[in-house]
Amino acid sequence: MFKKIININFVILSLFVINSVYSQTKKTSKSFETRYIETMKLASKQEIFTVNFKQEIYSALRDKVSLSDGVLSIKKPSSFRFEITSPRKEIYLSNGKNFWKYIPELKHAQHLNASSNELGFVQLLTDLSNIKKFYDVSEWKKSEGKKAQQDINTSHVKSDTPPPQNDDDILLRLTPKGDKQQKVLYAVIQVKTGFIQELRIVQLNGNRTRLLFDTYSPKPVSNDLFEFTPPQGIVVDKM
Numbered sequence: 001m002f003k004k005i006i007n008i009n010f011v012i013l014s015l016f017v018i019n020s021v022y023s024q025t026k027k028t029s030k031s032f033e034t035r036y037i038e039t040m041k042l043a044s045k046q047e048i049f050t051v052n053f054k055q056e057i058y059s060a061l062r063d064k065v066s067l068s069d070g071v072l073s074i075k076k077p078s079s080f081r082f083e084i085t086s087p088r089k090e091i092y093l094s095n096g097k098n099f100w101k102y103i104p105e106l107k108h109a110q111h112l113n114a115s116s117n118e119l120g121f122v123q124l125l126t127d128l129s130n131i132k133k134f135y136d137v138s139e140w141k142k143s144e145g146k147k148a149q150q151d152i153n154t155s156h157v158k159s160d161t162p163p164p165q166n167d168d169d170i171l172l173r174l175t176p177k178g179d180k181q182q183k184v185l186y187a188v189i190q191v192k193t194g195f196i197q198e199l200r201i202v203q204l205n206g207n208r209t210r211l212l213f214d215t216y217s218p219k220p221v222s223n224d225l226f227e228f229t230p231p232q233g234i235v236v237d238k239m
Helices: 003-026 032-043 121-126 128-133 144-148
Strands: 049-060 064-075 079-086 090-095 098-103 110-115 135-139 169-176 183-191 198-205 208-217 235-239
Touching: 032 128, 032 169, 032 183, 064 121, 079 121, 098 235, 121 128, 121 135, 121 198
Parallel strands: 110 235
Antiparallel strands: 049 064, 049 208, 064 079, 079 090, 090 098, 098 110, 135 169, 169 183, 183 198, 198 208
């Protein structure tokens, strides 16, 4: 009798394990294209948001990494404010018509065309659901890091190796169409929200940027946030 109970329990446990494995397989069985389409649908619903970021910039010429923190505000279809708050304040903003770059410490501002490539990746953030207009999209796989002969000691900003795969995020490799500055971008996007969690930008000259985004807020922001009037006494260059 005791032996029969053990056998029954073993069968029940085996069925439970099989069902668990099946459920896990079913959960992760969606193709990359299906997950991409579903994520982009969610991304298209994010009309207004503000998010904190940490930025790492690698200079190939100096072989040095600089760090900064800031806040990014987006209002679709084309308004953004990318503000570095430390270690030195820098403001990049656009209302879709005018693009300004302002560094208070230097008392200097630049008025650029709205189509400037100064912050080309922001186009991706303001129009994530239509990135195939600007980039060839594929899955970001571990083979990228192997091709570049990178190891675990390579800093993230200098690495093409993606973070560990999981069901919460989709990993994208983005090859720009017609961009003369960017070589490739890598993006980590949260599947359930469509929000970018990480963005790595590799430029043709070897320079690299890594952005980590945290604490998204969908609260409305004023249009004034995307407007800029040069303060008196500063130098303004029109590009």
